[in-house]
Amino acid sequence: MQTIELVNLDAIAEARRQIEICNACRYCESYCAVFPAVHSKRAFSDGDIQQLSNLCHNCRGCYYACQYTAPHEFGLNLPKALAEVRQESWESHARPGAIAKIFHRSGTALSLFVVLAAALLVWLIQVAPKSSGEGFYSLMSHNAMVLLFVPAFTLPILLILLSLRGYWQTIGGEPVRWRHVVGAFGSIAKMKNLSGGHGDGCNFEAEDAFSNSRRRYHQATMYGFLLCFAATSVATLMHYGLEMSAPYGIFSLPKLLGIPGGVLLSIGTLGLASLKLKADRELADARVWGGEMAFVLLLFVVSTSGLALYFLRETRLLNELLSLHLGAVLALFLLMPFSKMVHGFFRLAALIRDEQCKA
Amino acid sequence: MVDPRANYDVIVVGGGNAALCAAISAAEAGARTLILEGAPKAYRGGNSRHTRNFRCMHGEPMAVLTDSYGEQEYFEDLMKVTQGNTDEKLAKLAIRSSQECYAWMVEHGVRFQPSLSGTLSLSRTNAFFMGGGKALVNAYYRTAQNLGVDVLYEAHVTHLEREGDRIVSIDVEHQGQQHCLVSKAVVVASGGFQADVDWLADAWGPAAKNFLIRGTPYNRGVVLKDLIGQELESVGDPTQCHAVAIDGRAPKFDGGIVTRLDCVPFSVVVNKEGLRFYDEGEDVWPKRYAIWGRLVAAQPDQVGYVIIDSKSLELFMPSVFPPIKADTLEELAGKLGLPATRLQQTINEFNNACTEGRFHPTELDGLATQGLMPPKSNWARPIDTPPYYGYTLRTGVTFTYLGLKVDESAQVQGRTGPMKNLWAAGEIMAGSILGQGYLAGFGMTIGTVFGRIAGREAARYANN
Numbered sequence: 001m002q003t004i005e006l007v008n009l010d011a012i013a014e015a016r017r018q019i020e021i022c023n024a025c026r027y028c029e030s031y032c033a034v035f036p037a038v039h040s041k042r043a044f045s046d047g048d049i050q051q052l053s054n055l056c057h058n059c060r061g062c063y064y065a066c067q068y069t070a071p072h073e074f075g076l077n078l079p080k081a082l083a084e085v086r087q088e089s090w091e092s093h094a095r096p097g098a099i100a101k102i103f104h105r106s107g108t109a110l111s112l113f114v115v116l117a118a119a120l121l122v123w124l125i126q127v128a129p130k131s132s133g134e135g136f137y138s139l140m141s142h143n144a145m146v147l148l149f150v151p152a153f154t155l156p157i158l159l160i161l162l163s164l165r166g167y168w169q170t171i172g173g174e175p176v177r178w179r180h181v182v183g184a185f186g187s188i189a190k191m192k193n194l195s196g197g198h199g200d201g202c203n204f205e206a207e208d209a210f211s212n213s214r215r216r217y218h219q220a221t222m223y224g225f226l227l228c229f230a231a232t233s234v235a236t237l238m239h240y241g242l243e244m245s246a247p248y249g250i251f252s253l254p255k256l257l258g259i260p261g262g263v264l265l266s267i268g269t270l271g272l273a274s275l276k277l278k279a280d281r282e283l284a285d286a287r288v289w290g291g292e293m294a295f296v297l298l299l300f301v302v303s304t305s306g307l308a309l310y311f312l313r314e315t316r317l318l319n320e321l322l323s324l325h326l327g328a329v330l331a332l333f334l335l336m337p338f339s340k341m342v343h344g345f346f347r348l349a350a351l352i353r354d355e356q357c358k359a
Numbered sequence: 360m361v362d363p364r365a366n367y368d369v370i371v372v373g374g375g376n377a378a379l380c381a382a383i384s385a386a387e388a389g390a391r392t393l394i395l396e397g398a399p400k401a402y403r404g405g406n407s408r409h410t411r412n413f414r415c416m417h418g419e420p421m422a423v424l425t426d427s428y429g430e431q432e433y434f435e436d437l438m439k440v441t442q443g444n445t446d447e448k449l450a451k452l453a454i455r456s457s458q459e460c461y462a463w464m465v466e467h468g469v470r471f472q473p474s475l476s477g478t479l480s481l482s483r484t485n486a487f488f489m490g491g492g493k494a495l496v497n498a499y500y501r502t503a504q505n506l507g508v509d510v511l512y513e514a515h516v517t518h519l520e521r522e523g524d525r526i527v528s529i530d531v532e533h534q535g536q537q538h539c540l541v542s543k544a545v546v547v548a549s550g551g552f553q554a555d556v557d558w559l560a561d562a563w564g565p566a567a568k569n570f571l572i573r574g575t576p577y578n579r580g581v582v583l584k585d586l587i588g589q590e591l592e593s594v595g596d597p598t599q600c601h602a603v604a605i606d607g608r609a610p611k612f613d614g615g616i617v618t619r620l621d622c623v624p625f626s627v628v629v630n631k632e633g634l635r636f637y638d639e640g641e642d643v644w645p646k647r648y649a650i651w652g653r654l655v656a657a658q659p660d661q662v663g664y665v666i667i668d669s670k671s672l673e674l675f676m677p678s679v680f681p682p683i684k685a686d687t688l689e690e691l692a693g694k695l696g697l698p699a700t701r702l703q704q705t706i707n708e709f710n711n712a713c714t715e716g717r718f719h720p721t722e723l724d725g726l727a728t729q730g731l732m733p734p735k736s737n738w739a740r741p742i743d744t745p746p747y748y749g750y751t752l753r754t755g756v757t758f759t760y761l762g763l764k765v766d767e768s769a770q771v772q773g774r775t776g777p778m779k780n781l782w783a784a785g786e787i788m789a790g791s792i793l794g795q796g797y798l799a800g801f802g803m804t805i806g807t808v809f810g811r812i813a814g815r816e817a818a819r820y821a822n823n
C-alpha cells in the first residue's frame with residue numbers, strides 16, 4: 001500500500017515541529033486526547049502525526065491558550081497544522097485520491113454534483129417503473145429505488161473501508177478489541193474532545209470565549225443523521241421482511257425515527273453553518289472551507305427536503321421534492337469517500353487507536 | 360475606544376495577573392476602572408502569560424490538589440528558599456489567603472488541571488492552570504471586560520506625578536501620542552525590570568548583555584524606576600535577579616517554559632574552554648537549576664556546554680530544540696565550537712573518575728566520581744556511548760527582586776508614611792516577600808492575593 005508518500009511531508013514536518021514544542025511545554029494537557037498522546041512519546045513518525053491529526057477535534061483551545069502563537073517566532077497554530085495534515089491524510093488514503101481532492105476542496109464541484117444527481121433523478125422518475133400504490137412509490141417503485149441506492153451506498157462504503165485500512169496500517173494500528181470500541185464510542189457519544197476538558201466547550205465562534213454551541217449542533221447533526229439512517233434502514237426491513245410497505249403512519253417506527261432525526265439534522269446543520277461563518281478560517285485548513293460548507297449544506301438539503309416530502313406529500317410539489325431529496329441523498333452517498341463525510345470514519349479509527357495506546 | 364479624558368476611579372498600570380486581579384476586584388467594588396497595558400493585545404499578560412501554576416495552601420485534598428499543604432509547612436518552605444529574607448506578616452498573609460484564591464479564580468473564569476505529566480512532585484503544593492497562564496490571562500480579560508473595565512493596549516506609562524502623599528496624574532504614551540490621565544486611585548502592577556538589559560548590566564556588569572530574558576520584553580521597570588526616583592520606599596536587592604540555565608538557542612525574549620533544559624544532572628558541563636566548572640550532580644535538578652543560571656553567568660562569554668551520551672538521552676523532559684548530535688566527541692566539539700582535544704581530555708578524566716554502582720535517575724543515587732575536581736556527586740556515569748549530544752546553556756532571567764515597599768493593604772510606602780491613593784501588586788512589590796530565592800508558584804500567589812487587596816482598597820478609597 002503506497003499511501004504515505006502522497007501525504008504532503010511539509011504539512012507533516014510543520015505539525016511535527018509544533019508538536020515537539022508542545023511536548024516541551026505541556027500546558028494544554030487536559031484540553032483533549034491529543035496532548036496525553038503526545039506526552040507519552042518523544043519522537044513522532046509520519047504515522048504518529050497523522051494519528052494525532054485525526055484525534056484533534058479542532059476545538060482551538062490550545063490556540064488561544066498558547067503563549068507562542070504568531071507574532072512569536074515559534075509561530076504555534078496547532079489546530080491549523082493538524083487540520084492540514086488531517087485533510088491530506090483523508091485525501092491521500094482515498095481512492096481515487098484525485099477525486100477526493102476535488103470534492104473536499106471545492107464547494108462548487110460538490111454543489112454541481114448534487115445538481116447533476118437531482119437531474120438524474122428527475123429523469124429516472126420519468127423512465128423508472130412506477131407502482132400502483134400511493135405516495136411517492138407512485139412515482140418510482142420501491143424496487144427501483146433499492147436497485148439504485150443499495151449499490152450507491154455499499155460501493156462507497158467499501159471504498160471508505162479500503163482507505164481506512166490504509167490509514168490503520170500507516171498509524172500502526174493493532175487488532176481491535178471490544179473495549180477499544182466501547183471507549184471510542186463513549187467519547188463520541190458526548191463528543192468529549194469538544195468539551196474543552198472542563199466542560200465549558202470549545203473556542204470556535206468567538207475567539208477565546210468557551211461555548212458548547214458547536215458541540216451541541218454537531219451532536220444534533222450526528223444523532224439526527226443516525227436517526228434518519230436508522231429510519232430508512234428500518235423501513236427497508238419492514239418492506240422486505242414484514243411486507244409492510246410505505247407510506248407509514250405517523251406512529252410507525254420509520255416516522256418516529258425519521259421525523260425527529262430530520263428535525264435534528266436540519267437544526268444541527270443550520271447551526272454548524274452559521275457558526276462556521278463566524279469562526280476564524282485561519283485556525284483550520286482554509287483550503288477546504290468551501291467544500292466543508294457545501295457538505296454541511298448538503299446535509300441540510302437532505303434533511304429539510306426529506307421533512308418537506310413528508311409534510312407536502314399531498315401537494316403538486318411531490319415530484320420536484322422527491323427528485324431533490326433522492327438526488328441529494330444519492331450525491332451524499334456517492335461522495336461519502338470523497339467528502340467531509342470521511343471525518344466520522346477516520347476520527348472513529350483514531351479514537352479506537354487512542355484507546356489501544358492508552359491501554 | 361478608551362477616552363483618555365474620561366474620569367476613572369481607578370487606573371491600573373500593567374496587564375498581567377496582578378493587574379487583572381486588581382482591576383476585577385476594583386470593578387466589582389463599583390469603581391470605574393481602566394487598565395493601561397504596555398504590550399499589544401497579542402502579547403498582553405506580561406510574564407503571567409508564561410506561568411503554569413500557583414502555590415496554594417489547603418487543609419485537605421481540594422479539587423486538583425492532593426493531600427494537604429498547611430500554613431506552617433508553606434511558610435517553612437518559603438523561609439528555606441529566602442533564607443529568612445522575607446516580611447513574615449506579608450508572607451503569612453499571602454499564604455493564608457492563597458486557599459480562598461482558588462475558588463475566586465474559578466469564579467472569575469480560571470480553570471485548573473491536575474499537575475502536568477513530568478511534574479508529579481508539585482501535585483500537592485501547586486494548582487495548575489488549564490492551558491497555562493495565557494488561558495488564565497484570557498479568562499481574566501473577558502471577566503474584566505464583562506464587568507465594564509476598559510482596557511487600553513500599547514499604553515506605555517512613563518511617569519506618575521507625585522504631589523506629597525498622592526499621585527495626581529499619569530503620563531502615558533499611546534500610538535505616538537502623550538496623554539496625561541487623572542484618576543482617584545492608582546494601582547501599579549507593571550512587573551519587574553528584567554527586560555531592561557542596560558539596567559541589568561548596571562547591576563551585574565557587562566556580562567548581563569548576554570543574558571536571555573525568559574519572559575516578556577515589556578517589563579522594563581519604567582514605572583518602578585520612576586517611583587523609586589520620587590523617593591518611595593523600595594525593598595529587595597537591586598543587584599539581584601532570579602536566573603536559571605536555559606537552552607542557549609532560546610530567543611532573547613519570551614522563550615518561556617520550553618527553553619528549560621533538565622539534562623544537566625546526567626551530563627558533563629564545560630565552559631567554552633572545554634573545562635568543567637561545577638558539580639553537575641550536586642542535587643536534584645529542580646533544586647539546582649537556579650544556581651546554574653549564576654554559574655553560567657560567571658563563565659567566559661556567559662555560556663556553558665552540556666555533553667551527554669545516548670544512554671541519557673531519554674532521561675529528562677524533552678525541550679524545544681533538538682540536541683546537537685555527533686558520532687564522536689571530536690565531531691561534537693567541532694559542531695559546538697569547543698576545543699576538541701581539551702574536551703576529549705576533560706571527558707577522559709571524568710570517565711576515569713567514574714565508579715561502579717547503581718544508577719538511579721530520579722533520586723540521589725550517590726554514584727559519584729572519585730578524585731575529580733570539581734566532583735560529580737550523583738549520577739556520574741562515563742560519557743562513552745555514541746552518538747553524543749550537546750546543548751549550549753545560557754543564563755535566563757526570570758524576574759528581578761527590587762520592588763516597592765507595601766503594607767498589608769498593598770499600599771505603597773513613602774519615606775514619611777503611606778501614599779494615600781497608590782497601591783502596588785505582583786512582581787513590582789514581591790521583593791517584600793521574596794527577598795531572595797524562589798518558591799515555584801509563589802509569584803502568581805503574591806500577584807493574586809495582593810492584586811485583589813489592591814483593587815479592593817483602591818476602589819474603597821475612590822468610592823469615599
Ligand SMILES: Cc1cc2nc3c(=O)[nH]c(=O)nc-3n(C[C@H](O)[C@H](O)[C@H](O)COP(=O)(O)OP(=O)(O)OC[C@H]3O[C@@H](n4cnc5c(N)ncnc54)[C@H](O)[C@@H]3O)c2cc1C
Nearest residue numbers: 373374375377397405406407411516574785786800802803
Ligand atoms: C517562563 C516563566 C515561567 C513562570 N512560571 C511561573 C509559575 O508557573 N508560577 C508562578 O507563580 N510564577 C511563575 N513565573 C513568575 C511569574 O510570571 C510572575 O511572578 C508573575 O507573572 C508576576 O505577575 P505580575 O502581574 O506582577 O507581572 P506581569 O505578569 O509580568 O505583568 C506586568 C505587566 O505590566 C505591563 N507593563 C510593564 N511596564 C509597563 C508600563 N510602563 N506601562 C504599562 N504597562 C506596563 C506589562 O506589559 C505586563 O502586562 C514565571 C516566570 C517566567 C518568566
Ligand code: HEM
Nearest residue numbers: 057058188221222225272276292293296343344345347348
Ligand atoms: C465518529 C463519529 C464522529 C466524530 C468523532 C465527529 C467529529 C467531528 C468533529 C471533531 C468536527 C469538528 C471539526 C471538523 O470540522 O472537522 C465535526 C464536524 C462535523 N461533523 Fe462530525 N463527527 C462524527 C460523525 C458525524 C456524523 C455521523 C455526521 C453526519 C453526517 C457528522 C457531521 C458533521 C458536520 C456536518 C460537521 C461540520 C463541518 C464543518 O463545520 O465544517 N459528523 N465532526
Ligand code: SF4
Nearest residue numbers: 022025026027028066
Ligand atoms: S499549544 Fe502552546 S501552550 Fe499548548 S502545549 Fe503547545 S506550546 Fe504549550
Ligand code: SF4
Nearest residue numbers: 032056057059060062
Ligand atoms: S485544537 Fe483542540 S482538539 Fe485539537 S489539539 Fe488543540 S486542544 Fe486538542
